[in-house]
Amino acid sequence: MRFIFSALFSLCFNSLLTCIPHTLFAQALALAEAKECRERQGLPNFFRKLESHKPVTIAYFGGSITEAGKGWREQSTAWFQKKYPKAKISAVNAAIGGTGSDLGVFRLQQHVLAHHPDLVFVEFAVNDAGRKPEDIYKSMEGIVRQIWQQNNTTDICFVYTLTADMAPTLQEGKFPQAASAMERIADYYQIPSVHMGLEVVKLAKNNELVFKGKPEDFPGKLVFSGDNVHPYPQTGHKLYTEALVRSLPALAITKRNFAHTLEKPFVANNWERAKMIPVKEATFSRGWQVIAANTDTVARQLQNQFSYLIKAEQPGETITIRFKGTRFGLYDVMGPGCGQYEIKVDGNPAILRARFDAFSTYYRANYFFLPDMEDTLHTIELTVSAKIMDKAAILAKRSTTIDNPAKYTSHACYASQLMIIGELVK
Incomplete structure (x- = not known):
């Protein structure tokens, strides 16, 4: 932690x-x-x-x-x-x-x-x-x-x-x-x-x-x-x-068949509708590959976190999600060979979400959320970006230097689980 x-x-x-x-x-x-x-x-x-x-x-x-x-x-x-x-x-x-x-x-x-x-x-x-x-x-x-x-x-x-x-x-x-x-x-x-x-x-x-x-x-x-x-x-x-x-x-209080009660919420918009859904339930382009612990080192390193993991290396590969609800996030990976997502919400201009940071000398499970949305139907597009980050400059923020350039060459994106408050729509 x-x-x-x-x-x-x-x-x-x-x-x-x-x-x-x-x-x-x-x-x-x-x-x-x-x-x-x-x-x-x-x-x-x-x-x-x-x-x-x-x-x-x-x-x-x-x-x-x-x-x-x-x-x-x-x-x-x-x-x-x-x-x-x-x-x-x-x-x-x-x-x-x-x-x-x-x-x-x-x-x-x-x-x-x-x-x-x-x-x-x-x-x-x-x-x-x-x-x-x-x-x-x-x-x-x-x-x-x-x-x-x-x-x-x-x-x-x-x-x-x-x-x-x-x-x-x-x-x-x-x-x-x-x-x-x-x-x-x-x-x-x-x-x-x-x-x-x-x-x-x-x-x-x-x-x-x-x-x-x-x-x-x-x-x-x-x-x-x-x-x-x-x-x-x-x-x-x-x-x-x-x-x-x-x-x-x-x-150590013992009561026979004690039932905890749920009445009026403390906050009306609490996250009791939150759910995690395997990314395979989304629609994704053909360049995404399922990776497994027996053949992929990243999947092997993170197998305790991810039972299902996909990866795309080529820019333009896209995951599309349609859902009705108020919040969307992705449970994924950050690490030396990661790039960034371009994310469009309901057709609006894309925002960048980097999957590489100053701590990315190794692969780790990570996650991000988009800002709260109105409780209506939304379309999310996650696209592997062609924009290249200066990884050396990012690592330098923590006085870390790149000793193995090949380790950082890829700009791939990974995905495991969708995080939604609401319901996925096919």
């Missing part, structure tokens, strides 16, 4: 929310009080199943802090398995580094709900740090409503992690803006929340922990991470797990 990419992933939002009870956007968001656990309605169905020795599935939904091996995800699963040895506990790793709840709400069905989880941990506070509160409301509420529309007995828990630059706000007794916005949704739907980083901040304030460094360089102290963000498993992640475990007794 490279939170520094958040500016590159930022969306162009033009529409104002039309309905938020008890709040005005003209007012600044009041930061939530920093509290490790807010139990609200707890996790009644999940713990009832555990205590009845029934099988349960836990989905871990977030960014790279959650995706990390040997981290709080695996550590907490191990804790549940040890605590409830008679229950069969399965875990779903539905976390993708460098992504926030804006992508999450679209991929929820494929990556989480397809597994029919009993509990969903939602962790996006770090990667949502650069987003506006009103945009966080839309995506986080969309996640909640999609989960309970599928199964209103699925329990949800929001979990918050931190970066070193969030520590001053937390030390002042307040959650940073993203977590505070998520608390509005959690409070509205009575979803429990756990901030797993408050003990980290306390230890740092007491000079018992340093946020960044090598453990061997700070004898007698805990070293949280090597980069101020991604915790070491034996220190930062361990503290995260301990915070979650401390909170679980308060969340």
